[in-house]
Amino acid sequence: MADFGVYFGILLISLASTLLLRVIFTKSRIKTHLPPSPCALPVIGHLYLLSKLPHQAFHKISSRYGPLVYLSFGSKPCVLVSSPEIARQCLKTHETCFLNRPKRTNVDYITYGSADFVLAPYGPYWRFMKKLCMSELLGVRILQQHLPIRAEEIKLFLKSLMKKSELREKVNVGEEVAMLSNNIITRMALRRRCCDVEGEGHQLIELVKEMSELGGKFNLGDMFWFLKKLDLQGFGKRLQSVRNKYDAIMERIMKEHEDARKKREEDEEMDMKGDETVKDLLDILLDIYADESSEIKLSRENIKAFVMNIFGAGTETSAYTIEWALAELINHPNIMAKARLEIDSVVGKSRMMKESDIPNLPYVQSIIKETMRIHPTGPLIVRQSTQDCNIEGYCIPARTTLFVNVWAIGRDTNNWNDPLEFQPERFLNKEGLSPLDLKGQNFELLSFGAGRRSCPGASLALHIIHIALAGMIQCFEWKVGEQGNGSIDMEEGPGMALPRAHPLICIPQARIHPFALV
Secondary structure, three states, X not given: OHHHHHHHHHHHHOHHXXXXXXXXXXXXXXXXXXXXXXXXXXXXXXXHHOOOOHHHHHHHHHHHHOOEEEEEEOOEEEEEEOOHHHHXXXXXXXXXXXXXXXXXXXXXHHOOHHHOOXXXXXXXXXXXXXXXXXXXXXXXXXXXXXXXXHHHHHHHHHHHHHHHHHOOOOEEHHHHHHHHHHHHHHHHXXXXXXXXXXXXXXXXXHHHHHHHHHHOOOOHHHHOHXXXXXXXXXXXXXXXXXXXXXXXXXXXXXXXXXXXXXXXXXXXHOOOOOOOOXXXXXXXXXXXXXXXXXXXXXXXXXXXXXXXXXXXHHHHHHHHHHHHHHXXXXXXXXXXXXXXXXXXXXXXXXXXXXXHHHHHOHHXXXXXXXXXXXXXXXXXXXXXXXXXXXXXXXXXXXXXEEEEEHHHHOOOOOOOOOOOOOOHHHHEEOOEEOXXXXXXXXXXXXXXXXXXXXXXXXXXXXXXXXXXXXXXXXXXXXXXXXXXOOOOOOOEOOOOOOOEOOOOEEEEEEOOOHHHOO
């Protein structure tokens, strides 16, 4: 209550000056043909229309005012897009106008400011890192090299669930799949497992969680320019503390990798056999850091920010999608049965699932597509215009924040029949899997964004999601409630990556024992 009083007082004090700015803005708006807009309040603009789930609040606004809406949040101009046709115009036709991401104070500080690849402005550094991601860090070759890591972690994951099944223990599915994703990514990036509570991998994951929480907090300075230099919410010390801890751990890990690299070089000079293990992502980044002839000279901050991005984005996307998918399958036992029948017919019961089986499982793939349509882990695509742009005959001024409501597009009756129904069959045709793509080619399904700034980790996330969910379907029956036949609520919780409001708690019952299989 005390915090509310402080904020309210500040807003009242600034009311007079802001009203004057509002008058000036209104006059200028008459000259500029902006999209339709709800009634705005002094000072706060349209902030009063938001809720703890912005994508749902945006959907209500679009339902009333149309697929292109102009909004102002404090002193920040914004446009809201909720149709695939207009999304295509913004993210493809006029992509060059929307290649930047808006800066947010908390996120900018945590991710080392301009050193961060994900939030970096479109330019030479961003292009270099995107090319590096596609060719080296997250490309087909490196994903194939790390296949044994994923296979081993899936086996350990299923083995852990099997032990809980034997003891009839309840399982928090979200926690288990998050641990799986974290272990895969920490091993690929740093050659560490995050489940070792005393280890640095676990400490890093916990710090990244805290950073994500702080990064997602509403900062008054982002909305009201006159509060930008004031730390009224006390974020400054918390941000500094958590980033310093992350920085210290990353420096130790980087030093360890650099020492190992130096030893390998010395062994090679002495004609001795060096370490032939596959390089992790940090090794590759440090090689580029040490390369004087590199097109772009990476800093240590660039490397730390990239590793943070991998942890922050990669783990949530995979874990939340698997959790939502399993919840839908439990609520739709007929769909679960069809998926299990497909797996049994293709894989059989004499061996465990492999990643190489996934292309032969179109129904399982359609379940993933349908899950990401109705529960997108990136419910909003956020960009910022770099120049004035004309969309649908309306002027979108430079430095306007663009929100593409992926969640609303996935539930639009103009795009989908019975959009609130979970129907994987909508992604199947006579030839098998429909050509609707998850990687930004189809604007009805923007799970990983679109265009040049689409998510570079999409392939890795999909590898983890498909093999984990297929393994859980193959090996276990999933029981909910005291009698084992309960249903799952599908309420969404607050968060940038669309978590569930309530944890998914199940009791797994073994169908086959995966560790007796070859």
